[in-house]
Amino acid sequence: MSKRKQRDDDNDVFSRPPPVSSNGVHSNMDLSLLEALEKSQSAVEVLDQRTLKKLVLSFERRLKDNIEARLKYPNQPDRFADSELELHEDLQRLKILAGGPELYPDLVNLNAIPSILNLLAHDNTDIAIDVVQLLQDLTDPDNDEEEDSHEHARVLVDALVENNVLELLVQNLHRLSDTDAAADPDEAAAVYSTLATVENLIEVKPAVAELVCERTKLLKWLLGRIKLREFDSNKQYASEILAILLQSSTANQRRVGQMNGVDVVLQAVAMYKSKDPKSSDEEEMLENLFDCLCCLLMPLENKERFLKAEGVELMIIIMKQKKSAYGSAIRALDFAMTKYPPACERFVDVLGLKTAFAAFMGKIPMSKKNKKERYQEELEERIVSLIASLFGGILRGSRRERLLSKFVENECEKIDRLMELYMRYSDRVKTETERLDSIELDDLEMDEDEKYNRRLESGLYTLQLIAVILGHLWCTEHPQMRARIELLLKQQKLTKKDVRDILQEYHDNIGDLDGPEEKERAQAKIQRFISAL
Structure with missing residues (x-):
């Protein structure tokens, strides 16, 4: 599974126009003001408690001004557009704190977290996007260079979780989806940043993986995203986040199973039963989907769902088609059949033995990917495990005879x-x-x-x-x-x-x-x- 991609362009204050009010009116900021802002942003500032207090004080003042302007002139966007721009500038300036995780406890003590998070629900979507990108920067584990930096990050993440960051981020995801984020590059970037922030939070505090599924509708959003037929980077990232949420949590595996998730993942995988992904990113997404499927196949009740959804048949079709998902299909079957006799019986009934033993004999499709020695070794190990599961799951009768006859x-x-x-x-x-x-x-x-x-x-x-x-x-x-x-x-x-x-x-x-x-x-x-x- 890939590491998070760097999206410097998406997070650059100048990569998109200044914030637009909810009524769609741009503030009257001329080129000279933009240049002045750029110069002030690039000025080197000593990062200490004094700087932090100055930044937070300025941010709180801008926030107060914006709230007052919106209340005073609710139907006159041009009257609060300037305050929106100033708020945007201060949110950008707060990003400097990512370079000093040791100041995170002070940031929390200054009670700035609730004010920052409240802006996730701001009427101006651009302001909400600014906050998401700020959170992504602050929670990035790559900031943790010092030994005690992780502890500082934990303080920040605990404060964020206590102030409902998970609920607010997921609400924001749904809001962006409602406006068709795929059609807007800025909002698509915001979706990506939101998912990156969730991943950062889990990396700093693993318990977030279950908390976010208990408290929000993130799983529903992720399943909805991987159902889409068209591939894009956010569908890929959704598959990666879903895999992370399922990897070490039986509770999440069961939740997704109850949400018809096994069937959803199978449908997403089925799109590649007779075709290969068109790019390395799409190939990575397909691997993520199989990671999700294998995690889902850990609880017994999900093995039953897999069987009812004709997952065994689909995996055999994928193997027969000899496309790039060949090895992943064997891995999924191995998970499905381990300590689950009904899947073993179904496998024999739908004539899976011929396909499995072709792989066992080393007759596997060759491509650039599976010419790698380690890939072939993993395939051998999986097929041995699958055959061992067949012997453990089929103890008598005609199916057992068919299995044994293969060895004669x-x-x-x-x-x-x-x-x-x-x-x-x-x-x-x-x-x-x-x-x-x-x-x-x-x-x-x-x-x-x-x-x-x-x-x-x-x-x-x-x-x-x-x-x-x-x-x-x-x-x-x-x-x-x-x-x-x-x-x-x-x-x-x-x-x-x-x-x-x-x-x-x-x-x-x-x-x-x-x-x-x-x-x-x-x-x-x-x-x-x-x-x-």
Whole structure:
């Protein structure tokens, strides 16, 4: 997922005309005044508490003047246009504070935050846009160069959240959408800045990811945005923010599921079932959408929604079309089928085995993107996980027979492939284990859990899944399969004990995330494989 794009032009005070009143009347500011403003903006100002107080005092005065002018001359925009311009100038000057996060606690203590945030609902949209861009600058995590800068940023973000910044930002989003922001470059830039500010707030204070979904209709807005057929940078950013909100929050995953979000994301993905994105930005958006889909497929109830919305069928179609979303479709299927037998059964029923085993055998579409070695490795790992899920989800009947028959056809070529992958991942894990053992533990302070996690990252988890698949095959007591496995082990100077050792380590490290009963059941299954081997 990409980092936030730099939009200096959008945030430049001179990149758009001076503020226009809600009646559409420009203030009478001539060129010389613009030049004078530009000079004053560029003057170097020492950033300290004195400067801060001066800036805040000036801003509060301009705000008061503007409120009074609007109340006094509500139907005469030309009478309050000058005060609007002065307010705009002071909001621009406040941006200098982004260079001094250590002053944020003082800014909060001066009680300037409520005044700034109230302007998000200003009748003049340009003033609201100024505030959004100011908030984006102030909350930018890149301001945090000093060690304690993050703490200063937290003080600011806490004050913003306490003063309803989330509600006001999302209301502003809806207001901009109502005026068709896509048709106005300035308002499109404001939408982008609003999303960037939300992302900044989450980065400084991760709890905001759930707060913004509890308190506002941001999820509804994001889903509405990704539903649009036309691609633009704000649709891309909406997909990125949605993925961020879903990544580490089960509550948000469930919320989006209840809002028909699984179906919305599937519809957005379906636009690319038979075509590739036209640009790298559009490609990135598609990856974001699949990230959203995979996050949504964590809760059980969303797996059910995925099944009802014919998500399994869509992913198989995408794989068959062999477009750029090929690998992402495999990843989504892997998430959908993990610990969910109904998805495994549907996969077999709609003839997914042929497509999956083509990928397992390495027959994947080649493009500039997937020629990269890491891409192909990820694909291998996903397809191994998917096949392991199939074995775990389909335990008996004709579907099980169809799955097993794949490993007998063409003289057991799938078992040959399985052992080829077994050897490759076994070598990789062995190399990593030797490297970790050679490191002085005192220097690195690496405990056994951390070493185990490092080995998992280097391929141990995939090796364990391959061993689990071998366990399933061995337990069928099919003579041809058993003979092939034993022959291939012997050719590599290995024995069944080597497979048992991998399974034993897997057995010993099964966690109880799904509860003690599920852990016991999973361990009993692995123990059965160990005994059979």
